[in-house]
Amino acid sequence: MEIRLTARSAAVPRALAVLALTLLVVAQGAQATAGGTVTLQYFGHAFFLVTSVEGVRVALDPFGDIGYPMPAEVEADLVTVSHEAYDHNNVALIKGTPEILRGLEPGGRGFTRVRHAEKDVRIAALPGYHDKVQGKERGLNAIFLVEASGVRIAHLSDIGDMPPEETLQALGRVDVLLVPVGGGHGLDAADASKVVERLKPAVAIPIHYKTAATARTGLADERPFLEGKPRIGRVGSTVRLERAGLPAKTEIWLMDYR
Numbered sequence: 166m167e168i169r170l171t172a173r174s175a176a177v178p179r180a181l182a183v184l185a186l187t188l189l190v191v192a193q194g195a196q197a198t199a200g201g202t203v204t205l206q207y208f209g210h211a212f213f214l215v216t217s218v219e220g221v222r223v224a225l226d227p228f229g230d231i232g233y234p235m236p237a238e239v240e241a242d243l244v245t246v247s248h249e250a251y252d253h254n255n256v257a258l259i260k261g262t263p264e265i266l267r268g269l270e271p272g273g274r275g276f277t278r279v280r281h282a283e284k285d286v287r288i289a290a291l292p293g294y295h296d297k298v299q300g301k302e303r304g305l306n307a308i309f310l311v312e313a314s315g316v317r318i319a320h321l322s323d324i325g326d327m328p329p330e331e332t333l334q335a336l337g338r339v340d341v342l343l344v345p346v347g348g349g350h351g352l353d354a355a356d357a358s359k360v361v362e363r364l365k366p367a368v369a370i371p372i373h374y375k376t377a378a379t380a381r382t383g384l385a386d387e388r389p390f391l392e393g394k395p396r397i398g399r400v401g402s403t404v405r406l407e408r409a410g411l412p413a414k415t416e417i418w419l420m421d422y423r
């Protein structure tokens with residue numbers, strides 16, 4: 166269908182028993198591939214920087230002052246904004262002359278039609294909602310799909326419900342799912358788990374939860390989401406991703422913002 170970014174179907178890598186082994190494979194893949202790897206850097210909350218193999222830099226949902234250290238030197242070519250809330254739309258923080266891709270129309274009244282292609286990066290904005298009634302209570306929340314060098318990264322911002330069927334179809338294969346787990350306006354642990362189970366990404370990275378930096382927010386921390394889940398690893402603030410090195414069974418990577 167039109168909003169699918171690619172029809173690519175890559176071979177599924179063999180199951181790997183433990184996270185440490187997978188990370189090792191990813192690292193070895195980075196050395197073995199002349200083309201390099203995609204990097205994903207986390208700053209906390211819902212704010213990431215994706216850098217593709219060809220060097221295209223995409224900043225996702227830069228935050229305002231919500232308690233996290235404000236990175237002074239994040240430069241990007243593109244900035245995505247899932248919705249116009251101060252913890253998601255601080256585009257002035259990003260250096261360079263980035264193109265701003267906003268997921269919502271002014272006033273949050275509708276979804277924009279973002280379909281952007283640049284070198285080895287494809288970006289689409291897809292419908293999502295802050296609540297379970299199509300945004301009627303808490304508004305719309307665009308879901309950005311960033312395909313960088315073949316790695317499909319879905320940013321769920323702080324959606325409050327399972328993405329609508331049309332969005333699930335458009336997402337197709339998700340390699341890396343950035344999923345809110347802290348409740349509040351976003352998915353709580355139980356609903357986040359359902360979204361992970363439905364999309365079955367290679368990697369799920371919890372976002373938008375309480376940390377030492379945001380202790381005063383009403384969000385829950387990450388522990389209820391992690392409870393009882395297999396294959397959890399702590400991976401620091403930057404990870405390197407390569408399509409061929411991704412795990413076959415969903416792993417949860419807990420990123421550090423420092």
Ligand SMILES: [Zn+2]
Pocket residue numbers: 250252253323350373
């Ligand atoms: Zn938020």
